[in-house]
Amino acid sequence: MDLFVIIALLVIVSAIYSYINARFIKLPGTIGIVTIAILVSVITITIDKLNPGIERYLTLLAKNINFSSTVLNIMLGFLLFSGSFSLNTKRLKKEMRPVFILSTLGVIFSTAIFGGLFYGVTTLFHIHVPLVYCFLFGALISPTDPVAVGAIIKNSKLPVNLETIISGESLFNDGIGLVLFITILEFTQSGSDKLDFAKTSILFIREVFGGIILGIVFGFIAFRLMKTITDFQTIVLVSLALVMSISVVAAFMDFSIPLAVVCAGLFAGNQTINIDSTEHSHQALEKFWQLIDEMLNTILFVMIGLQMINLPYLNNYWLIGGVGIFVILIARWLSISLPLTFLRRTLNISYSSVNILTWAGLRGGISIALALSLPASPYRHIILAGSYFIVIFSVIVQGLTLNRVINASIKPDGK
Template identity: 30%
Template structure:
């Protein structure tokens, strides 16, 4: 347990690295903010490991102990995730998803389930070929970890790729909701692993998944409705901002207590506020002034960018969390990394294809045939901090060799999708849509709801 001084030291160090790497990136290779932090964080770790092995670099043991004690899973799930999801969702109205609600729903549920199983089968087969002792249940746990597209990556990276609004909303909508599905699958499979059984009751799995999602939606709506009444009736703009913070915190805490999906509740809160604020604007309500609108979206934009920066930096440095790295040969690491990236693409393709089977109204409005849309959505499936938080949550449940392999696999997927796919997704859309003209990136508008993706 950290004391206040330790927390201040750790946060100061993280913020220092965020500022340093962001400044270097801005003045040199000029990658997108989030991708730059991942790249420079990764380079920093590689240089540190090389320097440590050559006795050229020394970091005080007190600071290394602080880092080793840092719980990334708790930091993401019980700390910053709810605020980041609320911030992203608060720029999208419920009505924005109307045209593609069935596609988004099928991708979030069916796509995640299919991707989990397909990836599990492929990784289990790889383990058999390279003589690594992995059970099919353990392989499916890894499949559940890497199946969901990360909402933070989608909102922060894809928003800057210059995608058409409808395509961007589909990607963002799936990313906002499929994390709850993946976490429910993950929790069920981890429970089965602890009980030493390869079978999971279909009834208990379905019931658990349904209650976790529907319960979170109900909590998000009820808390948002009650506290938005305070937001609407208060004459103090700062009280309104504090009310929005309380809304997402209270919803998340209630869901934690009732074992519902806190992330989904946070998304519902953000969508509710965006829709309600837009309604007040359209009706020229006296409480919705230009000053309040600027303050609300500016505040949540600052929160979003600060937490995003810290999160993506941590994604870059989490390679340090491999236990007894000397137990893994270079050849093993390379094989697992390449295989994982390939399997992730195949599993994602299978999930998107399965989702399209159940969708009767594919988005053809941009002149993209179904097979090209499936290919694009496969490439646009970015993974991020959510996957790493889940894998780090298995450090106790899995044996150290298995945990190390799974961490390498997850890290390789996150690094590849964030950097390679994140940088090329805009060009990929242009190529697949047959549009030779360059799609101009849209700047995030912090004032108007629904402007996170244009």
């Protein structure tokens, strides 16, 4: 299928789903889009079972989308830049300690806890998944998704400090999650029983610190360029060029694209590009990137729904999905509770907030993209199926009930 036709069909389908949700269903944007996309995919699969000949007409779009490459190499940079550019950096600095702990130790704890629990529970049900693949599953599903988080918490009643912590954590924890994912993936493919800590350390330093430095340098250059002009069209082009250049250079140098883009967005958004008090370029640029964010969000979640058509049939589909959901919620809760137990004064988070932070830790397209990028193995479909169930549950169920959890967890005095 021609590239333009794929893009055109994606936009058309996204517009139709968005209209149906806005006109009839009236669920919060992201939740409504995912729900409609899943229902359409289920109907498509059912019709295909009844008449396989219809498949080529109904699934052509889904089968021609390279979801993993599209999300990780194209869409992710724009979505992360949009989220970081509009983030309140003053609030982020105030909550930097809990953001840092949860986006580093939290992800590592969650990966280890999820891997161990998933291995134990699946063994009880006589589903054999090697422990190292359980940890690989944990590495790709543990980081909270900044796209899903940003889309859901816009309509939530989260306290300001928790909203900042959750948004900041979701922007930064992808770097740690990706390093863990790549490290464990290389371990599964090496056939070795020993982990090369020197190689792992070099990989971590290059990915994380290289991405941070690249983002700050490119963000500074772009900011200085935008600061010297008032032509809005040129300012927009510079911001687009910033995201694209970072993605290209970071991929070439094996730096973390998510961390580089987030750092660039935070740096460029932290200071105004307005030349004087009467000029509103910065505000207009924020609105432009908010529009890009909302449009790409819609397309991304339509793609998530469409990709269900490509899922292989598994006898243990629902069991694997249910186990995955149960285990990731426990791992998320423990990965917050453990640091809080030992570092409560440092984190400045109350125990009553743990349930909110757990339920607001949503997963999205990044986890599915990483699962789809896994090389062929007997366990790939199990990880992929589990990822889909976790993502769909987190977006729809956790997204719809987040405000109830917030109301139940916050005391009348607001604490």
